[in-house]
Amino acid sequence: ESMGLKSSEYFPLLPRKLMFLNDDQMLLENYHVLCNYGIARVKIGKIYKEAMEVFRYDYGVLRSKLQAFEEMGLNQSTIIKVVSSSPYLLIGDENRVFHEVLKKLKSAGIEYGWIEGHLLEENSYNWSHILELLCLLSKMGCSKEQLGDLICQHPGLLFEGSGNMTFWLIGFLLKFGSTVNDMHSMFLQFPQVQVGKFVCNLRQCFHFLIEVEMEVQDIERIVRSHPSLLGSCSLKKLNSLLANLNTGKKRLCEIINENPQVLKNWVMGLRVKQLPNSRGGSRMMKIKFLLDLGFVKNSDEMNKALKVFRGEGGELQERFDCFVNAGLKQEDVAEMVKQAPQVLNQSKDVIKMKIDFLVNDLGYPLSSLVAFPSYISYT
Known part of the structure; x- marks a missing residue:
């Protein structure tokens, strides 16, 4: 009980062939190693429960395991938190994955002291999942700097459920057709x-x-x-x-x-x-906008555009201006709207991003939008 376990937890863990615990020299030896290292006694029960093998180590083995964490560059207080929350890291070479996580975070500019501040000893962490998530975010296009900023601002992305919440979020958005670029943008604006x-x-x-x-x-x-x-x-x-x-x-x-x-x-x-x-105000703004572009009032073209348009009436002009400011003629943009009015359903930022991608990444001339305006609507 002094090790933080309830009777219902420790009863199944008691050695069956011993009358006194001090008859098991290795158990007490490793218990004292943990105590002497600074791990609170009430935390050792969790280690015993989740990594009983640790208490069978021969002399010096457990100390060498703790020293291996020091060689990774961690200070003693951080090691205590890591070991208390994830006792399995003391078994075999389980700390190898943890070391990979440290290197990923370090390369993103995150200091080890930050990790200590965001670990909760009462929680358990799956460092394999955390490593997978870090790799996935990198594959989505996050630079090391972006990854570091994202994790520092939102540590829960990694540590809430060892990243399970974030994996669920990514899977959910994929089902709705979100692209890697969409999710990359979302995480940067989280x-x-x-x-x-x-x-x-x-x-x-x-x-x-x-x-x-x-x-x-x-x-x-x-x-x-x-x-x-x-x-x-x-x-x-x-x-x-x-x-x-x-x-x-x-x-x-x-x-x-x-x-x-x-x-x-x-x-x-x-x-x-x-x-x-009445919602007439917004509709009247849209009608005025279309009339200014040369649409005929109550024409099929105008009715089609009014049905397709999303957003406030005042936003349409701002989105229209994005195309003009990019270098297209007003009359060409007006023709684009007649062909594919849904191009003005995109936000200004999305329009700018897609134009930049078309011209600078794909190498198409800006004028190609006039012939194929629907490109702007593609995800």
């Missing part, structure tokens, strides 16, 4: 939210969109395009929200489709105002 809470919010928002009876393709588009937004929002219950907004599911779907950012106004803790009776 909000100041614990990864477990982020995942919980994301799942809640996904179920909210299902409850509101949104079309499957629209749900996929929103999840793929706005994961950071969804992961940051703890939404109110749907029935409560519908009552407070004084609206129905159909109109709610339309509002979310037009501007997913509106979800930020419906989170727990914020007062929700009733929706205005």
Whole structure:
């Protein structure tokens, strides 16, 4: 019990052929090695429970295991935390994977002292999973500097469930068609939210969109395009929200489709105002924008564009200007919008990124967008 174990835990662990524990010299020898190294007695029970083999080591073996951690560059207090949280690292060459994690973090500019500050002795860590996650983030395109910044700002990505939450998040987004570049961008803009809470919010928002009876393709588009937004929002219950907004599911779907950012106004803790009776203001702005581009009022072209457009009316001009500022003529961009109005559904940052990729990475001339504007809509 003094080693931190409950009677229900230590009873099955008691040696059956001994009357007194001091009859097992190796057990006591290794116990004293751990105590003398500075590991609190109440933490040794976990080591005994999870790595009993340690207490059968011959003289000097356990001390050499601890010394191996020192040779990795860790100080004593960090080693105590590592061993207390992951006793299995003292068995065989299990510390080899841990050493690889250290080297990965070191190359990303993360000092070993930072690791000590984010380990919890009461938790257990799967360092193989953590190493896999670090390698995966690197393969996604994170530079060493980006990886270091990401982990320092969001240590939970690695340490919450040994990265299991992050693996779940990646798998979830892949199911919705997110690309490696999409996820790379999301991680670089990851909000100041614990990864477990982020995942919980994301799942809640996904179920909210299902409850509101949104079309499957629209749900996929929103999840793929706005994961950071969804992961940051703890939404109110749907029935409560519908009552407070004084609206129905159909109109709610339309509002979310037009501007997913509106979800930020419906989170727990914020007062929700009733929706205005008319959405004519935004629609009139869109109509004016299209008329300025040369669309004929009430024409099939205009009606098609109005159905396709997402976002506030005022955002369309800003997105249009992105193409002009990149070097295209206004009349060419107007023609692009007539051919593929969905090009203005992309955010300004996404438009700039895709133009840069087309010109600088793929080597196509900017003018190729005029003939093939749908490129901007591809993920």
